Amino acid sequence: MVNQSTLAAHESLELHEALNFKTLCVLKSKMMQGLVFDQELKALMQKDVEQSMQAIADLQSVYAKAPFQAPVPKRPTPIIN
Structure with a gap:
């Protein structure tokens, strides 16, 4: 098995999507705790x-x-106009 030090482009994008999804899961669970x-x-x-x-x-x-x-x-840049 070959040990690569970097990920392929498609692997990086899929990993980025997984990170975004888990971040949204945390946000949703934290926010909903106040309503439960x-x-x-x-x-x-x-x-x-x-x-x-x-x-x-x-x-x-x-x-x-x-x-x-x-x-x-x-933090996100505010959208003005």
Whole structure:
């Protein structure tokens, strides 16, 4: 088996999509926790957040092998006009 130090372009894009998806999962679970009153469901959502954060960390370590990377902005630029 050949050990490559970088990912192929299509692998990098798929990994980027997975990172975006997991980030949205964290956002949704965190936001919905404030609307949920059932403690069991809240605990389940918190577990999902923790597992998703771990998955993001794991994916980010693999993403470091991508041949191209753009810096992640600190916050979105507001759209004016």
